[in-house]
Amino acid sequence: MFIQIEPLSNVPIYEQVTRQIIEGIARGDMGPGDTLPSVRSLAADLGVNMHTVNKSYHELEAKGIITIRAKSGAIIRSTEERALTPEQLQQIEKNLKPVVAEGMVLGATVDQIEHMMKKVFADLQLPAEGV
Amino acid sequence: MFIQIEPLSNVPIYEQVTRQIIEGIARGDMGPGDTLPSVRSLAADLGVNMHTVNKSYHELEAKGIITIRAKSGAIIRSTEERALTPEQLQQIEKNLKPVVAEGMVLGATVDQIEHMMKKVFADLQLPAEGV
Amino acid sequence: MFIQIEPLSNVPIYEQVTRQIIEGIARGDMGPGDTLPSVRSLAADLGVNMHTVNKSYHELEAKGIITIRAKSGAIIRSTEERALTPEQLQQIEKNLKPVVAEGMVLGATVDQIEHMMKKVFADLQLPAEGV
């Protein structure tokens, strides 16, 4: 598994797990239909408690990214199953805003921020169209 | 003051204050050399605890955005004073990444995310060059 | 067979089987004296484990709805054989209560809930007397 935990981070461990699984899916490491490792095995891999991973999986389910089949495992949903609601788009904007604002205030130019954006797309192996 | 607190949000109040001050500066509502309201008056305005605003100001100072001078108040530093370090640029990328990744996995297209980016720039009254 | 399994549901598969057999009987698809398919054939039909169907049949027997005779199969009992005890009536009320209460708290009107009730009766092809 490709997940790296930073125990000292302010970001809760379960949130770190959630994010890195999302990034793994975005990157194409895992895709729709694939099964996530069992909560216990992933917990053992990461050296964290089972409940921590469990919470992460339930967060992913709440976001509509995976489906948890009791006693059977967690499966990545297909993009078709996941409807992108206007609320979700708005949420993306809401999440983007403070990051951009802080960057600007710290002295970053629009160009620099867009360059960061390109790097993120590249890291997710996505074509950064027209950026 | 232009700050709106959402008491129901998961985001801590002090963090909401911090972000909105940053957005206010990015938007040009306030600029270098300006003095932030006193901790007490802002706390009274927002109806929150004094300690909450105090924590927010200290967070802004830690980010290098303001300077707190005992008794004379909190002053916004000029952009020249604030050096944009490579570490800070990297931090922006690090903050951008999970937002973008989640958007992609939820089914947003690169175009949609870039559109959100444009809206954020527009909201911050910044020219979105070449986007 | 008319049974549809939803593998993603939180409701255990054996419980889904049990409910749908009950609904089938209520709907009149099958009646007293009829024999349920063998555990093996139904399990094969549904693509589930034999034990799962077996558990469902034993649940139906415990509820007094069918009689399991070793080797000759599971037979639906007649309504006369099944005595409706006061305890069972009370159990119905107990099961109804949380459903109704949640509906009300979520903002449903009495009329809306009664309308749902009518739809359920209609779906079970029963005359909804005086509702």
Added chain:
Amino acid sequence: MFIQIEPLSNVPIYEQVTRQIIEGIARGDMGPGDTLPSVRSLAADLGVNMHTVNKSYHELEAKGIITIRAKSGAIIRSTEERALTPEQLQQIEKNLKPVVAEGMVLGATVDQIEHMMKKVFADLQLPAEGV
């Protein structure tokens, strides 16, 4: 507090807590704006673990019935805030169905089931219009 836990029940404790809080709200024991007891105090009252009550509260939040304000408490939302979606109405029907079907198969008449319905409404102190 009016909650009674049945430790032997198949229904999980956290679910029993959830249901009885919902019934309490439906009954008018508590209303919009009221604060639920803290997870720790309710847990102590009921003789269960804090996490069990915590899970119940989060279930109530997911249903849209309460809002959890971190470090401040859980508040009952007003009915206006809670939009009754068509999905929720359909869910009520889906929950009602197996209960009614089982009643019918066990030999209950439509009248008897509607009588149970009346009793439930009465218990929730609601006018059972035209039933």
Added chain:
DNA sequence: GTGGTCTAGACCACG
């Protein structure tokens, strides 16, 4: 072997 539930007890951040 899986996730679900539950307990006990700990430390932290927020207000």
Added chain:
DNA sequence: GTGGTCTAGACCACT
């Protein structure tokens, strides 16, 4: 004092 997070370890139900 509140909820949030995390750990450790247990038993159960389902497949």
